[in-house]
Amino acid sequence: MSAVDWYLTLATGLFCIGAYGVLARRNVILIVMSLELMLNAVNIALVAFADFLPGAAGRGTFFALFIITLAAAEVTVGLAIVVANYRYSRSVQADEFSEMKG
Amino acid sequence: MPHGDFHPVLFVIVAVWVLVCGVGVVAFRNIVHSAMAMVACFLGVAAVFVLLDAGLLAIIQILLYVGAISVVVLFAIMLTEQQHAKLGFFFNRQAIFALPLTVAAAVVITVILVTSKMPLNGSRSHNVSLVAIAGGLFNRYVFPFELVSFVLLAAMIGAIVLARKEDD
Numbered sequence: 001m002s003a004v005d006w007y008l009t010l011a012t013g014l015f016c017i018g019a020y021g022v023l024a025r026r027n028v029i030l031i032v033m034s035l036e037l038m039l040n041a042v043n044i045a046l047v048a049f050a051d052f053l054p055g056a057a058g059r060g061t062f063f064a065l066f067i068i069t070l071a072a073a074e075v076t077v078g079l080a081i082v083v084a085n086y087r088y089s090r091s092v093q094a095d096e097f098s099e100m101k102g
Numbered sequence: 103m104p105h106g107d108f109h110p111v112l113f114v115i116v117a118v119w120v121l122v123c124g125v126g127v128v129a130f131r132n133i134v135h136s137a138m139a140m141v142a143c144f145l146g147v148a149a150v151f152v153l154l155d156a157g158l159l160a161i162i163q164i165l166l167y168v169g170a171i172s173v174v175v176l177f178a179i180m181l182t183e184q185q186h187a188k189l190g191f192f193f194n195r196q197a198i199f200a201l202p203l204t205v206a207a208a209v210v211i212t213v214i215l216v217t218s219k220m221p222l223n224g225s226r227s228h229n230v231s232l233v234a235i236a237g238g239l240f241n242r243y244v245f246p247f248e249l250v251s252f253v254l255l256a257a258m259i260g261a262i263v264l265a266r267k268e269d270d
Contacts, residue, residue, distance in 0.1 A: 003108035004222050005216075008215055010120065010121070012208055012211045012212060012215070013117075013121050014147075016208040016211075017121065018124070018128075019203075020197075020201065023197075023199070023203060023204065024200035025128060025196075026196070027133060029175065029179055029182070030133055032175070033137065033175060034127065036167070036171065037140070040143070040144065040147045044147060044150055047156050052222045053220070053221070053222060058230030058234060058235070058238070060156070061159055062235070062238055062243050065162065066246055068159075068166055068167070069250045069253075070250065070253060072166055072254070075171050075175070076257050076258070077261055079178040080265045084264045086181070086182045090183070
């Protein structure tokens with residue numbers, strides 16, 4: 001295994017932990033936190049690829065920068081929705097959001 | 103310490119730190135503990151960026167994730183009433199499906215990783231300087247840069263509209 005494989009393995013592990021959190025937990029705030037873990041894992045993979053793929057030097061930094069910015073926007077809007085919905089339904093549990101169910 | 107080398111011991115310490123904190127995020131019953139584990143995990147990811155020779159990203163990671171996003175998450179936790187997760191949550195109805203799916207995804211990604219024939223260098227390419235990053239942002243990547251700033255503006259307005267009281 002070369003060095004890049006170690007970084008990609010770490011990214012895989014972190015991504016799958018985040019995916020488990022998104023799939024298995026019910027608290028919406030915790031789902032958003034797990035999403036952040038997944039985005040961080042992708043950032044690690046991108047920076048590692050940019051470091052080790054010939055001709056891609058530095059590209060990973062730009063990609064990761066844009067992902068971090070979009071993640072900040074996503075968290076802001078996502079948690080604003082969670083708080084607004086909490087005011088309405090007094091709950092942050094994902095399985096209790098059944099207002100739009102037919 | 104020579105520039106741009108792979109340090110196995112340092113990497114293993116940081117990787118174990120990141121993964122343990124990540125498991126903490128999804129496994130703690132108290133969501134405030136999860137948030138603290140998330141902050142620790144983000145710090146670990148910043149350390150990974152340092153190991154990958156991306157110092158600017160490490161600084162931005164600490165500023166944005168450790169500083170700003172964790173505060174937003176903690177505010178959301180405080181603004182909502184939390185009940186602790188039930189004791190058997192780690193193997194609840196969803197986890198029965200989530201755990202095999204996640205493990206399967208990990209196995210598939212690892213197999214692809216091991217069998218791939220990507221032209222990856224054994225050694226890394228040179229680090230980009232701060233000047234090169236700034237030049238790239240305002241020349242080659244100026245369109246995504248402007249797009250992202252527009253998205254940020256939209257997110258800001260959207261958050262204000264969503265969080266406003268509905269009586270007016």
